[in-house]
Amino acid sequence: MLGLDKRDTLLLIIVSVLAILGPFILNPFPSNSALAQFNAGYPDLMQRFVIFGILAIGFNILFGLTGYLSFGHAAFLGVGSYSAVWMFKLLSMNILPAIILAVVVAAVFSVVIGYISLRRSGIYFSILTLAFAQMSYNLAYSVLTPITNGETGLQVYTDDPQYLMGPNSSTVTNLFGLEMRTTHSLDLGGWEFHFNVGYYFCVVMLLLTFYLSVRIFRSPFGLMLKAIKTNQTRLNYTGINTRPYALTAFVISGAYAGLAGGLLAAMDPLAGPERMQWTASGEVVIMTILGGAGTLIGPVLGAGAIKYLENIFSKINENVLQDWFSFLPHDVQEVVVWIFARFTGEGWHLTLGLMFMLVIIFLPGGLVEGSQRIMRLVGIGKAKGKSSGQGEDDEHHPKATPHVAE
Amino acid sequence: MDSILLQILNGLDKGSAYALIALGLTLIFGTLGVVNFAHGAIFMIGAFTAVTFSKLLSLSFITLDPEKKNFLGQPLEIKTAYVVDWFGPTVGNGLIDWAVPLSILFSIPIMLFVGYAMERGLIKHFYHRPHADQILVTFGLAIVLQEIIKSFFGANPIPTPAPEMFRGSIDLGVLVGFAENAIIYPYWRLIYFLFSALVIGGVFAFLQFTTFGMVVRAGMADRETVGLLGINIDRRFTIMFGIAAAVAGLAGVMYAPINSPNYHMGMDFLVLSFVVVVVGGMGSLAGAVAAGFLLGILESFASMNEIKSILPGIDQIIIYLIAIIILLTRPRGLMGRKGVMEE
Structure with missing residues (x-):
C-alpha cells in the first residue's frame, strides 16, 4: 500500500491507530481514581508527544541513517517557532502560512549550517x-x-499589524477558522476523554512525516545514507561524493525540526530562546537513542516515553510520596520519601540521566532492541527476527571503531 | 595601550579556566582516546568541594547568652564555629577565612578518586565502542552528576568568598608606569592566573621530567608497543585520568570565589572548553593551553564597548565564530597532531 511493503504498511497502520486512539490509550484510569495522576490524556501534553515525535523522526533521518551526531538540532526548532510566531504577528492567526514558513526558514538555515558543518x-x-x-x-x-x-x-x-486579519477572524491559532484549542470532551462512566483539534492536526502531520521517513529509509537514497554510516571512506574511494547526500539528509532533518517548531508555536503562539539551548538539543538525542536510533518506530516511542515520564515524574512531589508511603512507620517513611524525592519532582532530570546512561550501556539499540530481545527470549520473535530484523541488526550493533590510541 | 593591557588581563582568568579544563580533556583524549563530556561536571564538583569544605569549617553550635536579649526578649543565641572553639578565635577564624585555598588540599585526593572511579567504573567499558557512544554516555553521566549536586546543594549559586586579604584590587598600572587607576585588577584573579600557570607547568614538568611521564608520553605515541615492552600502560592511563580530573577539579576550586558555584556551571564551561580543545588541536596539550588563553583574551576584547559598537553581539559569539573559522581553514586545529580523530 502506498508503495510500502507489507511490514512497513503494518507499521504505518500501527502508528496511525495508536495516534488516532491516543486520547483513549493515554487515559487508562478513571478521572477520580487514585491512579488518575498517571493519565496523560490532556490536549497540550498529547500535542507535545506528537510534536516531539516529529522532531525525533527528523533527527533519526540524520543520526540513525548517516551516523552524524548533531548536537545543535534545537536551533532549527527555535528558528521554526520564531518564524511561525512572526507569521501570526504579520498575517493572521491561520497556522498554514506559519507552518510553511517555519519549514522553509528552518530548511534554509540548515542548508547554511549543514554546508559548513558537514565538511568535517x-x-x-x-x-x-x-x-x-x-x-x-x-x-x-x-x-x-x-x-x-x-x-x-x-x-x-493586539497592536501587531496582522494584515490578513478580517473583522470576524479568530484571535486564536486556527486552520481556516478551525480553532486549534477546540476540545470535545467525552464522559464515559468514570472516564473522561479529550479530543483536541490541535492534537489531531499534529497527528496528521506526524503520519505524513512518518510515511515520508519510511519512504526515505527504503529508498536508494536511504541506502546511500546507510552506506555513509557504515564506511564513508570506501564510498569515497568508489568515486562517490558523499557530501551532497549527507547535506540532503541534514536539510530534511532540519526541515522536520522546523515543522516541529512551527507546530509548537501553532499550538501555543509563543517562542523563547531557551528552545534553542544545547540542553534542548541533548533532549532530542536522548529521545532518539532511548527509542532506538536507526529504526523507524524507535524515535516516536522514545519521544513519547520521555515526555510521558517527564510529566508523571515531575508531578510526584513530596506530598504525593508522603501519601504513598503513609503505611510505613513514621521514621522509615521519612527516609523512603527523602530517597524517592531525589528522583521525582524537581529531581526528574536525575532519573532521566540515569535512564539514559543505562540505555547507552546495556541497550545501545534502545527500546526497540529491548523489545526484540524480550520477544526472542519468549521465543515468539525468532522467525520474525530472522526475516525482518536482519537489515537493522547492523545498526543496533554498530561495529566498534578501532581505538584511537591503539 | 592601557586599555589593551587591561583587556588582556581580563581575559586571563577565564582563559586560565578554559586552559585548565581543556588540558584535562586533552590528557584524557590523548591517553585513553575518549571524548569526555563529563569533564565540565568534574570542574563543577571541584567548585563544590570548596563549598563543602568552607561549610564544614563553619559548622557551629549554638549557645544562649542569658545576659543579652534579642528583640523578642528571649536570650540571645550565639553561634560559635567548632574550629573557633577548638583552636581559639585567631586560628579558627583564620581557618574559616582561608577555606577556599585550604580546600585545595582537601580536593586533590577527592578529585583523584572521582577520576579513578569514573575511569574504572564506566569509561573502561567504552574503549571499544564508537565515539558517539562515548560522547553520549559521558553526556548522561554529566547530567547525573549535576543533578546529584543540585539535589544536595539546591539550584541557587552559593557565594564562596576568597580570603579577606585577597578581596581588594591591585593597581597594576602604577607598577608598570601607567597613570593611577588605569589598570585595576582584583587580587584573586591574579592569583587564579598564577595558580593555573603553576598547575599547567606542573603537569608539563611531570610529563616531561619523570619516568612515569615518559612512559605515558610513549603510550600516547604508541600504546601497543609500550604494552609489548611489559609495561602496564592501562594502569598508568587510569592514573592520568585521575590527574586530569584533579586538574579540572582544582580549576573549579579556585574559580569558586570568582563566580559563585551553581550546579550548571560545568555545562557552561564544557561547551566552551570543547571548542577550545578543537581550536587548539585534538590531542595537543600545548595547543589546548594556548587556545584556552587565546580565546579567553579574544572574548574579553570582543566585549569592549568600542568593538561592540561596530559589531553588535560579537562578544557572545566570538569563540564559536573562531572555532568555525579554524575548523574550516586548519582542520587539525592550531597545533593538532596528524592522525588523531581522523576516521
Whole structure:
C-alpha cells in the first residue's frame, strides 16, 4: 500500500491507530481514581508527544541513517517557532502560512549550517553544530532582541499589524477558522476523554512525516545514507561524493525540526530562546537513542516515553510520596520519601540521566532492541527476527571503531 | 595601550579556566582516546568541594547568652564555629577565612578518586565502542552528576568568598608606569592566573621530567608497543585520568570565589572548553593551553564597548565564530597532531 511493503504498511497502520486512539490509550484510569495522576490524556501534553515525535523522526533521518551526531538540532526548532510566531504577528492567526514558513526558514538555515558543518565528520561535526546552535541561542538572547524579543519570548500582541486579519477572524491559532484549542470532551462512566483539534492536526502531520521517513529509509537514497554510516571512506574511494547526500539528509532533518517548531508555536503562539539551548538539543538525542536510533518506530516511542515520564515524574512531589508511603512507620517513611524525592519532582532530570546512561550501556539499540530481545527470549520473535530484523541488526550493533590510541 | 593591557588581563582568568579544563580533556583524549563530556561536571564538583569544605569549617553550635536579649526578649543565641572553639578565635577564624585555598588540599585526593572511579567504573567499558557512544554516555553521566549536586546543594549559586586579604584590587598600572587607576585588577584573579600557570607547568614538568611521564608520553605515541615492552600502560592511563580530573577539579576550586558555584556551571564551561580543545588541536596539550588563553583574551576584547559598537553581539559569539573559522581553514586545529580523530 502506498508503495510500502507489507511490514512497513503494518507499521504505518500501527502508528496511525495508536495516534488516532491516543486520547483513549493515554487515559487508562478513571478521572477520580487514585491512579488518575498517571493519565496523560490532556490536549497540550498529547500535542507535545506528537510534536516531539516529529522532531525525533527528523533527527533519526540524520543520526540513525548517516551516523552524524548533531548536537545543535534545537536551533532549527527555535528558528521554526520564531518564524511561525512572526507569521501570526504579520498575517493572521491561520497556522498554514506559519507552518510553511517555519519549514522553509528552518530548511534554509540548515542548508547554511549543514554546508559548513558537514565538511568535517565525527566529533568535529558534533562540535560545529553545537557551536552554531549556541551562537543562535546567544544571539537570540542579545543582539537579535528586535526579532526575538529576547528573554521575554516572542508573542502576539493586539497592536501587531496582522494584515490578513478580517473583522470576524479568530484571535486564536486556527486552520481556516478551525480553532486549534477546540476540545470535545467525552464522559464515559468514570472516564473522561479529550479530543483536541490541535492534537489531531499534529497527528496528521506526524503520519505524513512518518510515511515520508519510511519512504526515505527504503529508498536508494536511504541506502546511500546507510552506506555513509557504515564506511564513508570506501564510498569515497568508489568515486562517490558523499557530501551532497549527507547535506540532503541534514536539510530534511532540519526541515522536520522546523515543522516541529512551527507546530509548537501553532499550538501555543509563543517562542523563547531557551528552545534553542544545547540542553534542548541533548533532549532530542536522548529521545532518539532511548527509542532506538536507526529504526523507524524507535524515535516516536522514545519521544513519547520521555515526555510521558517527564510529566508523571515531575508531578510526584513530596506530598504525593508522603501519601504513598503513609503505611510505613513514621521514621522509615521519612527516609523512603527523602530517597524517592531525589528522583521525582524537581529531581526528574536525575532519573532521566540515569535512564539514559543505562540505555547507552546495556541497550545501545534502545527500546526497540529491548523489545526484540524480550520477544526472542519468549521465543515468539525468532522467525520474525530472522526475516525482518536482519537489515537493522547492523545498526543496533554498530561495529566498534578501532581505538584511537591503539 | 592601557586599555589593551587591561583587556588582556581580563581575559586571563577565564582563559586560565578554559586552559585548565581543556588540558584535562586533552590528557584524557590523548591517553585513553575518549571524548569526555563529563569533564565540565568534574570542574563543577571541584567548585563544590570548596563549598563543602568552607561549610564544614563553619559548622557551629549554638549557645544562649542569658545576659543579652534579642528583640523578642528571649536570650540571645550565639553561634560559635567548632574550629573557633577548638583552636581559639585567631586560628579558627583564620581557618574559616582561608577555606577556599585550604580546600585545595582537601580536593586533590577527592578529585583523584572521582577520576579513578569514573575511569574504572564506566569509561573502561567504552574503549571499544564508537565515539558517539562515548560522547553520549559521558553526556548522561554529566547530567547525573549535576543533578546529584543540585539535589544536595539546591539550584541557587552559593557565594564562596576568597580570603579577606585577597578581596581588594591591585593597581597594576602604577607598577608598570601607567597613570593611577588605569589598570585595576582584583587580587584573586591574579592569583587564579598564577595558580593555573603553576598547575599547567606542573603537569608539563611531570610529563616531561619523570619516568612515569615518559612512559605515558610513549603510550600516547604508541600504546601497543609500550604494552609489548611489559609495561602496564592501562594502569598508568587510569592514573592520568585521575590527574586530569584533579586538574579540572582544582580549576573549579579556585574559580569558586570568582563566580559563585551553581550546579550548571560545568555545562557552561564544557561547551566552551570543547571548542577550545578543537581550536587548539585534538590531542595537543600545548595547543589546548594556548587556545584556552587565546580565546579567553579574544572574548574579553570582543566585549569592549568600542568593538561592540561596530559589531553588535560579537562578544557572545566570538569563540564559536573562531572555532568555525579554524575548523574550516586548519582542520587539525592550531597545533593538532596528524592522525588523531581522523576516521
